[in-house]
Amino acid sequence: MSSDGRDEAADAVALRARLRHVYWIGGGSGAGKSTIARRIAARYGLHVYSTDEAMPGHARRSTPEDAPYLSRFMTMDMDERWVNRSPEIMLETFHWFRGEGFGMIVDDLLRLPAETGIVAEGFRLLPHLVKPLLAAQDHAxxxxxxxxxxxxAFDGRGWEIPRKTSDPERARRNLLERDRMFTDRLFEETKRLELPVIEVDTTMPEDEVAGRVTQAFGL
Incomplete structure (x- = not known):
């Protein structure tokens, strides 16, 4: 191994050590990640870091050079984003699904006090990006x-995005299909990387999901 390779390996080990107090909850849209994260954090005295809440700040700090998909997305009107493109193109070009801004998530976590455990949650926590940061496999x-x-879940919370387009029903269908494909991709990626998954369906009470996540984390 070259000296550069040894340095990179050492840096990776050091980064995992610095993030060893972080528990990661990723997943598909509408799975209840935020709710479960808040419940676990309240029970065990942990801090919640929401990647969704960080999105506006991360978008403002991004440049076209380091976030080209986001830069293109910002030039589109609502119909171009959600109505006129196919769900397949929406999936492949959505900036957060491409991992843009993930480095800012890591920077944010490193700035938080290490003395308190952290539950990081959100769909932006892509399996292939999180796995190299895990000091322990049961932390994600x-x-x-x-x-x-x-x-x-989406019908219950109401959707602001479709209502801002000229064809709300088509925008809703596009978003549901895009997110279905994203969830399928997460299934495939977590299986390939041998990372833990909890499938959430309409028969599973919130208490059960919270209990299974707590058990997965070994808390």
């Missing part, structure tokens, strides 16, 4: 909703 889990659960 992905919640993957069934299509029925996702539709129920």
């Amino acid at each position: 889990v992905w919640l993957l909703p069934t299509p029925e659960f996702r539709r129920t």
Whole structure:
């Protein structure tokens, strides 16, 4: 191994050590990640880091050079984003699904006090990006909703995005299909990387999901 390779390996080990107090909850949209993270954090005295809440700040700090997909997305109107493109193109070009801004998530976590455990949650926690940061395999889990659960969750909370387009029903269908494909991709990636998954369906109470995540974390 070259000296550069040894340095990179040492840096990776050091980074994992610095993030050893972080528990990661990733998964598909509408799986209840935020709710479960808050419940676990309240019970065990942990800090919650929401990657969704960090998105506006990360977008403002991004440049076209380090986030080209985000830069293109920001030039689109609502119909171009959600109505006129196919779900397949929406999936492949959505900036957060491409991992843009993930380095900012890591920077944010490193700035938080290490004395308190952290539950980081959000769909931006892509398996292939999180796995190299894990000091322990039981510090991460992905919640993957069934299509029925996702539709129920989204219908219950109401959708602002489709209502801002000229064709809300088509935008809703596009978003549901895009997110279904994203969840399928997460299934495949977590299986390939041998990372833990909890499939969430409409028959599973919130208490059960929280209990299974707590058990997965060994808390």
